[in-house]
Amino acid sequence: MACAVLLTLPLAGCGVGRGGTAHANGSSATVSGLGLVEFPVSERKPEPILVGTTLAGTRVSLAEVGSGKVIFVNVWASWCGPCREESPMLAASARSLSARGVAFLGLDEDYDVSAGRAFVASTGSTYPQLADKSGSLLRQVGVLPQSGIPSTVVIDRHARIAAVIIGAVTATEVNRLVDQLTAES
Numbered sequence: 577m578a579c580a581v582l583l584t585l586p587l588a589g590c591g592v593g594r595g596g597t598a599h600a601n602g603s604s605a606t607v608s609g610l611g612l613v614e615f616p617v618s619e620r621k622p623e624p625i626l627v628g629t630t631l632a633g634t635r636v637s638l639a640e641v642g643s644g645k646v647i648f649v650n651v652w653a654s655w656c657g658p659c660r661e662e663s664p665m666l667a668a669s670a671r672s673l674s675a676r677g678v679a680f681l682g683l684d685e686d687y688d689v690s691a692g693r694a695f696v697a698s699t700g701s702t703y704p705q706l707a708d709k710s711g712s713l714l715r716q717v718g719v720l721p722q723s724g725i726p727s728t729v730v731i732d733r734h735a736r737i738a739a740v741i742i743g744a745v746t747a748t749e750v751n752r753l754v755d756q757l758t759a760e761s
Contacts (some may be wrong), residue, residue, distance in 0.1 A: 611743035614753075617760070620736035623647075624717045624729075628706035631684060631693045639735075646738075646757045647731040648750065651714060653685040654695035658744040659726045665674035667701035669750050671676045677733070678754055683708050683717075685725060732757050 615621075626638040641647060650666055652659035670680040673697070673698055682705035684692040689707050696705050708714055719740050720727045728751055730739040741749065 578618075580634045612741050612749060613738065614684050614739045615737060617732075617736075620734075620738055621719075622731065623731045623735045623737060626681075626683075626706070626713055626716055628708065629656045631689060631696060631705045631707050634704075636681075636706065638731075641681045641704060643732065643735075644733055646733055646754060647679045647681060648745075649681045649683060649717070649729045649731065649736060650745070651683040651685060651717075651720060651725050651727045652695075653725055654691045655686070656725050658694075662726055662744040663695070663699040663701065665747050666745070666750075667699045667703075669747065670701065670703045673750075673754055676758055678756060678758070679703070682706065683710070683713055685711065685714065730757070732760065 581589070623638060628636065630636050637648065638649065648666070648669075650662075652663065654660075666680060670678075674714055680703040682696070682701065682703065684696075684705050684707050686692040686695075686707075687709045689709070692705065692707060706713055714720060717729055719729060719737060720742070724742050726744050728741040728745045729737055732738040
């Protein structure tokens, strides 16, 4: 997995390794671990406008999912090994953190919607999963590489991009980011 993360970091415009300050696109974002980049409040960009059809066939927008909430937008595919490892934890986190004002949205990069549906069913996930077989929604996110999954964008309660995670996210990272972002005014 470390190899995949190292290969995707340059695609994301980040030229730092583990720890320190990234200077991607003029930002002074904090890199607290390999693949995790946190943006200072003053440098956070607005969340992307994402509207799509879920694997269940309904239309959903990012704004509807989490207005006023911390949101984790996770990009995955059923054939991705690290996605398979992180998805059950994300499903459990979505259930346990909803009372704290946290929402989750998935972006399925599978070419086959039925494979995505089967994968979601196997993880126990109940949050919305947008089908993105063309990659057009991922391109709209803008801060993630087009070939680096899994990856996650974390949106703060003011609809701004607070963090980007290239590679699998851990429960420790999810909980720390939730604690940090829910404490912000």
